[in-house]
Amino acid sequence: MTGADVVLSLAGTRRQRGSESDGFRLEVSHLALRRGECIAITGPSGSGKSTLLDLLGLVLAPDRSDGFMLNPQPGAAIDVARLWQRHDRNALAAIRARHIGYVLQTGGLLPFLPAIDNIRLSRDLLGLGDGDGLVERLTGALGIGRLLRKKPQALSIGERQRVAIARAIAHRPALLLADEPTAALDPGQAVGVMKLLLALVRELRITAVIVSHDWDLVSALGLRRVQAEPVTGEPLAVSRLTG
Numbered sequence: 069m070t071g072a073d074v075v076l077s078l079a080g081t082r083r084q085r086g087s088e089s090d091g092f093r094l095e096v097s098h099l100a101l102r103r104g105e106c107i108a109i110t111g112p113s114g115s116g117k118s119t120l121l122d123l124l125g126l127v128l129a130p131d132r133s134d135g136f137m138l139n140p141q142p143g144a145a146i147d148v149a150r151l152w153q154r155h156d157r158n159a160l161a162a163i164r165a166r167h168i169g170y171v172l173q174t175g176g177l178l179p180f181l182p183a184i185d186n187i188r189l190s191r192d193l194l195g196l197g198d199g200d201g202l203v204e205r206l207t208g209a210l211g212i213g214r215l216l217r218k219k220p221q222a223l224s225i226g227e228r229q230r231v232a233i234a235r236a237i238a239h240r241p242a243l244l245l246a247d248e249p250t251a252a253l254d255p256g257q258a259v260g261v262m263k264l265l266l267a268l269v270r271e272l273r274i275t276a277v278i279v280s281h282d283w284d285l286v287s288a289l290g291l292r293r294v295q296a297e298p299v300t301g302e303p304l305a306v307s308r309l310t311g
Contacts, residue, residue, distance in 0.1 A: 075242055075275040076101045076124065080134030085119055094119045103242075104273040106266055108286040117279045121245050124277060126164045140167040140242035166194060169236035169274075171246040171265075175228040177220040183231045184216035190239040206234040210264055226257045233265050237274060244269055244276040250285070258282070262289060 081096040094116035101107065109117050122128035129152045130136065136149035151159050169190070170176075177186045187203060198204075207213045210230040220228055229249060236244060249265065250258035262278075266289060269276045280286050 073102050074100050074137075075103050075105075075139050077135060077137045077139075078123075078133065079136075080132065081123065081130045081136060082132045083119060083123060083128060083130050085116075092116065094123070096120070096123075101243075101275050101277070103275060104270060106269060106276040106278065106291055108291040109277060109279045110281065110286060113281070118247055121247050121277065121279055124243070125168055125170060125245050126160045138163065138167065138243070165190070166239070167242045169239070169241035169244045171229075171232050171236045171244070171249045173248045173251045175220070175225075175232035177228055177232060177235070179220050182217050182219050183212065183223065186220070186231055187216075187234045187238050189235060194239055196239060202240065203234070203238055206238060206268065209268060210234055225252050226261065229253065229261055230264070233261070233268070237268060237272065240272060241274060244274050246276065246278045248279055248281065250280075250282070258285060259288070266291075 077100040078096045079098050083094045085091050085094070092114065109120060111117055119128065123130060126148065130149070133149040133152070136147070136152070137145055138148050139145045146163060148160070148163075151163075177183075178189070181189070184203075184207075187207070188198075191198075191203070207216060210233060212227065212230050212234065215223060215227055215231065220231070223231065229252070233249070236246075246265070250261050253261060262285060265278075266276070268274075278286075278291070
């Protein structure tokens with residue numbers, strides 16, 4: 069794996085959540101993700117999966133990091149660890165807005181905007197036009213073209229999740245983070261939505277990190293699995309990533 073192939077790399081990265089007496093610590097000794105790679109983070113509740121996504125999404129500062137690099141384009145490496153050390157939250161927010169997409173468990177759509185404006189939100193904030201036709205391609209691929217003028221409350225849970233997926237990747241982020249994106253769906257819907265998500269990110273060469281408790285679904289879709297494992301025999305609960 070060459071440097072140009074790696075979109076995201078972490079080394080010696082640690083984050084404490086809660087107090088030392090009743091909290092837990094997430095430790096990532098090494099994690100490197102290739103451009104266009106899709107991986108699944110699995111593990112029991114409380115093992116640090118969502119904490120990891122918050123770290124990768126640049127909304128939670130590491131307590132320590134020996135290396136935290138984001139390479140959204142070949143030759144455009146960003147030293148995230150250094151930005152956290154400088155407390156440069158404006159730069160981190162700008163990187164997050166341009167290079168990261170996020171799909172929440174419940175969609176997280178803005179209730180006062182119709183679906184099409186939710187989808188275009190990140191593009192509008194970045195000043196991106198519609199000349200590349202990506203929004204139209206996404207709405208067609210996800211089967212939501214007829215829903216675009218409806219507000220979220222008029223959509224089913226599955227429809228809201230598909231709109232949320234379109235919104236998360238409409239600005240062509242380098243990195244997509246998805247926190248249990250199918251948890252609210254029935255098993256049949258979950259497989260369909262996940263297949264659509266993976267097909268789109270692979271077509272667009274987006275690197276994706278998907279948190280899921282559903283090992284059967286992860287296995288069926290052929291994703292590389294990274295396990296968040298609580299480590300016993302410590303003065304506090306510790307999670308380490310292995311895979």
